[in-house]
Amino acid sequence: MNDESISLSKRWSQFVAGFIVAISHAKSIDWSDQDLIDSILLDSERWSKSDLGFDSSLRSQKYSNGDIRLSSEDGKTMFNLIAEDGAEALMIGLAATADAICQSIYKDIEGEHTDTLSSTTAYVQYYQKRLKGVTQHTWCIKGMFELIAIRNTLLHSNGYWCEKSIGILELGEVDTSSIDCSRRIRVSFDDIYKYRRALRTFAGELKRLSVPR
Numbered sequence: 001m002n003d004e005s006i007s008l009s010k011r012w013s014q015f016v017a018g019f020i021v022a023i024s025h026a027k028s029i030d031w032s033d034q035d036l037i038d039s040i041l042l043d044s045e046r047w048s049k050s051d052l053g054f055d056s057s058l059r060s061q062k063y064s065n066g067d068i069r070l071s072s073e074d075g076k077t078m079f080n081l082i083a084e085d086g087a088e089a090l091m092i093g094l095a096a097t098a099d100a101i102c103q104s105i106y107k108d109i110e111g112e113h114t115d116t117l118s119s120t121t122a123y124v125q126y127y128q129k130r131l132k133g134v135t136q137h138t139w140c141i142k143g144m145f146e147l148i149a150i151r152n153t154l155l156h157s158n159g160y161w162c163e164k165s166i167g168i169l170e171l172g173e174v175d176t177s178s179i180d181c182s183r184r185i186r187v188s189f190d191d192i193y194k195y196r197r198a199l200r201t202f203a204g205e206l207k208r209l210s211v212p213r
Helices: 003-028 034-044 072-110 117-131 138-156 163-171 189-208
Strands: none
Touching: 003 072, 003 189, 072 138, 072 189, 117 138, 117 189, 138 163, 138 189
């Protein structure tokens, strides 16, 4: 990977580690302690600085004490809510990171970007078959198609498999026979780790790819 893609990969990995540690600490918080919740939310306004690159038409909105109120019952479900929604957000973020990393490497090879992450994945899939046939790294190409399909399912069909997302899996020659479109998918942190590994291996394959002229 080039310096830009390594930096993106490292930043994403650091964020994942920090996020997991943060939600682990959420177990020990008394979510019904309104003073504690207010102090954390007020403090969060100082954690990062906004620089959108344009003047937003929306006025600044500061948090005020009591804007968000949580009961003791809310606290009991808060950890599971954060963990489940957080895993989905990280999966979507991983797909976006994969797109940025692979676009950067592809530009080094071809001198321009591809249209989508699917195009980049199909590019590697095609040349691997053409140059090498089936290799030990075929699994990571399947993994990338799976990552794209899962991202699309979460973003565009509320977590339910649809024909378009299933079609992406089929492009990757992934077995779709067990998919039940009536069941919402669930993402685990183990899924995050395994698709991160697939991305790292795929990026290496993309970097090493030599396209015949």
